[in-house]
Amino acid sequence: MNCKKAKNLFYLYKELTPSENEIFISHLRACNPCNFEFQAYQESLNLVSKTLAFQEPQNYWNEYWNKLSRHISKKSSWGKVWDRVTESLLTLTRPVFGPVPAYAVSLALLILLLGLYPLVSSKSQVKFESNLVVHKSNLIAADVQGSMTVYKLTQR
Amino acid sequence: MSQTEDKKLSLSETETDKKEVRDSEEEVIEAIKKARDGDESAFRKLVEKYRSQVVGVAFRMVGDYEDAKDVSQMVFIKTYQNLDRFDTSKKFSTWLYRITINASIDFLRKYKKHRHESLDESLNITKEDQADAEEIYKRGLIKWAINQSLEKLSEKQKSVFILRDLEGLDIKMVAQILSMPQATVRWYLHRARAKLKEELTKNFPQLVERRG
Numbered sequence: 050m051n052c053k054k055a056k057n058l059f060y061l062y063k064e065l066t067p068s069e070n071e072i073f074i075s076h077l078r079a080c081n082p083c084n085f086e087f088q089a090y091q092e093s094l095n096l097v098s099k100t101l102a103f104q105e106p107q108n109y110w111n112e113y114w115n116k117l118s119r120h121i122s123k124k125s126s127w128g129k130v131w132d133r134v135t136e137s138l139l140t141l142t143r144p145v146f147g148p149v150p151a152y153a154v155s156l157a158l159l160i161l162l163l164g165l166y167p168l169v170s171s172k173s174q175v176k177f178e179s180n181l182v183v184h185k186s187n188l189i190a191a192d193v194q195g196s197m198t199v200y201k202l203t204q205r
Numbered sequence: 206m207s208q209t210e211d212k213k214l215s216l217s218e219t220e221t222d223k224k225e226v227r228d229s230e231e232e233v234i235e236a237i238k239k240a241r242d243g244d245e246s247a248f249r250k251l252v253e254k255y256r257s258q259v260v261g262v263a264f265r266m267v268g269d270y271e272d273a274k275d276v277s278q279m280v281f282i283k284t285y286q287n288l289d290r291f292d293t294s295k296k297f298s299t300w301l302y303r304i305t306i307n308a309s310i311d312f313l314r315k316y317k318k319h320r321h322e323s324l325d326e327s328l329n330i331t332k333e334d335q336a337d338a339e340e341i342y343k344r345g346l347i348k349w350a351i352n353q354s355l356e357k358l359s360e361k362q363k364s365v366f367i368l369r370d371l372e373g374l375d376i377k378m379v380a381q382i383l384s385m386p387q388a389t390v391r392w393y394l395h396r397a398r399a400k401l402k403e404e405l406t407k408n409f410p411q412l413v414e415r416r417g
Contacts, residue, residue, distance in 0.1 A: 060398035063369075064376065064391055093405055094398075098371055100344075100351050103261040106270055113256070114249055117278055121248065121285040132286060143314070 050076040055083050059090050234293050241288045248288075251297075252281055258298065259305050265367045266309035268352045272316075280308045302374075302382045306364050313360075347409070354404035362397035365390055370398075 055076045058065065065073060077084040141152040186202035193199075233254070239247035259280050264273035283304055291300055355363060361383070368379045369390070376394075380387045 060395045103264045120282045
């Protein structure tokens with residue numbers, strides 16, 4: 050293992066398979082700069098973990114339940130339906146494309162689809178292609194009428 | 206004590222642990238069923254059992270004790286309102302972790318998107334603390350640097366990092382909580398750790414360089 054690969058594995062240290070781990074550790078044993086850097090990285094992670102540990106401030110839970118219980122009354126089924134509706138509406142206001150909210154993106158897509166619909170749905174012109182072999186006339190057009198194809202011919 | 210006796214003892218200890226976990230899970234399911242029927246005291250038991258877990262994750266996500274408390278209240282209100290939807294064959298704590306992560310992300314989007322904690326807020330030295338001012342200053346500086354660096358992570362990178370590295374959950378559970386494949390969790394984790402190191406080196410090189 051070279052140093053570049055070893056450094057890449059710093060960030061997956063806890064997720065390595067036993068065989069990968071063995072190769073990684075043997076590289077660290079043989080390579081002082083990598084070992085030193087890895088130890089420093091581990092120490093900084095420990096510091097992050099220690100700094101962000103949750104230590105309850107004094108009286109933190111005072112009034113916690115009282116405040117919460119005011120908001121949790123059993124809702125009627127209509128209340129639940131209303132909650133779902135408002136939740137869905139709120140989802141539409143979330144930004145999905147940079148600062149653009151979901152409803153604006155949906156609206157733009159809808160307009161685009163409506164605009165494209167006539168183009169997609171209009172009868173495409175029948176492409177004049179035929180395997181018909183005509184000896185005494187020229188084949189000038191073909192049109193689909195129901196289940197039949199009508200050919201227009203002119204005399205030579 | 207012989208090795209066989211040692212093995213027997215550790216085996217029975219493991220079995221006791223498993224039984225305790227099973228009993229605790231059964232108690233939780235029982236409380237959920239009662240709470241669904243409108244028993245507030247049963248829900249209160251659930252809140253008291255899980256509030257530290259919820260506030261802990263919320264605190265790491267939003268970086269402030271009072272904001273974390275508000276987020277946790279939102280989490281429990283949402284939990285109570287959606288108890289009927291909870292599948293009791295699944296783990297309650299996993300479901301709660303998911304609600305907490307989502308509520309924290311919503312909170313950050315709504316209230317903290319353009320608000321950056323100043324260094325003064327992080328230091329927050331009161332008159333009573335003057336004696337330990339230097340130590341508090343140092344700790345505040347570290348906290349500020351770490352929070353600044355965490356802010357640079359994407360929502361997914363941050364969630365994965367907090368659940369795996371700070372909460373100590375295994376990859377499988379993180380994948381369940383965030384509804385993503387385990388390989389994707391690993392990918393986000395790799396990106397998050399690398400980005401965090403890069404940001405810490407930029408904001409506070411002393412943290413990443415080896416001390417002592």
